[in-house]
Amino acid sequence: MSASLAAAAPASLPVTSERLKKKRTRHMKEQVIEALLFFAACVSVFTTVAILYILVSESLVFFEHVPLFDFLTDTQWTPLFADAHYGILPLLSGTLTVAGVGLLVAIPLGTIIAIYLSEFASTRVRETVKPFLELLEGIPTIVYGYFALLFVTPLLQMIFPELPGFNMLSAGLVIGVMIVPYISSVAEDAMRAVPMALREASYATGATRFQTAIKVVTPSAISGIAAAYILGVSRAVGETMVVAVAAGMQPKLTFDPTEGAGTITAYIVQVALGDLPHGEIGYQTIFAAGLVLVLLTLLFNILGYWLRRKFREAY
Known part of the structure; x- marks a missing residue:
């Protein structure tokens, strides 16, 4: 053995x-x-x-060289002029106005598309619509800019004859269409991730398909939907070429979307492509403007995080 x-x-x-x-x-x-x-x-x-x-x-x-108080309170932005002023408010107002117009279009439309694709559309319809949404994401932004300038603006001028050629309204509308795929795609993925058991429980209590989508699925997916909104906000605030082409690049302290104005991103492009040498005060303005843009995006992200926590506690 x-x-x-x-x-x-x-x-x-x-x-x-x-x-x-x-x-x-x-x-x-x-x-x-x-x-x-x-x-x-x-x-x-x-x-x-x-x-x-x-x-x-x-x-x-x-x-x-520039006091922070003047930077935050001055109502003129003319850093490249002989009489230089360094107030960020004109650029900030243009950025917020264009982004606001875009979000007024993108958030409702993107949410409705997401709810339809997730809860109502058949498989065939979803497979047909999704590629078109993804195609919109792939179009270069410069194409959107010329679309806003040469198509949307003349169309708006038929309704508002006094509308100038460069205005924030057309730029904001096109930006809204541009970011719809981002919002709808992320929101739809969040809704489809909701367990089917929640839908079946809602149907068992007698709820309709629409009531289930609005009162059960949407609150359950609120975290992903809020992330989609924050993505849309960041995309709208940081858009460059559309506002540079369609909104003009003249800083003006106004919240009227029918007027032309400059945005932070458009100004950065204007200076970065110019002949100002590095180290001059005019060139340094793009870093201060960029820092404001980053802080603005950070503020929106913090707001989105707070909203997600609030809705989670509510539901």
């Missing part, structure tokens, strides 16, 4: 070592994959920190 065990032992050793070798190789592969994933996460964090560092450090140089 012992002789047979001794004879069998050497034969089993290669099998055991082969298993250990495979296990060690698999463990090393998992460590490599984990390291790659960690590196990818660090790249995003490093990029964000680097952007903030550049904006803050360059903005501090700008604020050595």
Whole structure:
């Protein structure tokens, strides 16, 4: 008996070592994959920190020449003129007005499309509509800009004859159409992730399909829907080419969408493509304006996070 065990032992050793070798190789592969994933996460964090560092450090140089109080309260923005003024309010009003018009179009339309595709559309309709929405996402923004200038603006001038050629209304409307796919796609994915058991429970209590979609599915997916809205806000605030082409680039403190005005992004493009050398106060203004844009986006993200928590507690 012992002789047979001794004879069998050497034969089993290669099998055991082969298993250990495979296990060690698999463990090393998992460590490599984990390291790659960690590196990818660090790249995003490093990029964000680097952007903030550049904006803050360059903005501090700008604020050595321009008081912060004047920057936040002056109603004129003429940094490239002989009589220079550095008030961010005209650019900020243009940015908020254009983004507001766009969101008034995109949020209702995107939400309605998301509810329809998630709860009412057949599989065939959904597979037909979704590619068209994705196609809208892929159109270059400069094309949207010329569409706003050459099609939407003349169309609006038929209704409002005194509407100028460059105005924030046409730019905002086109931006709203442009960000509809972002909102509808993310919101629809959030709604389709809601468990079917919630829908079935709602139907069992006698609720209609519409009542289930509005009172059960939408509140359950509010976190994803809020994320879609924040994505749309960030996209509208940061849009460049549409406002540069259709809204004009003349800073003006106004919230009237029928007038032309400049935005923060349009001004950054205007200066970045100019001949101002790095280090001059006129060039440093783009970093201060960019910092305001980042803080504005951060404010909207904080607001979205607060709304998500509030709705979660409510439901």
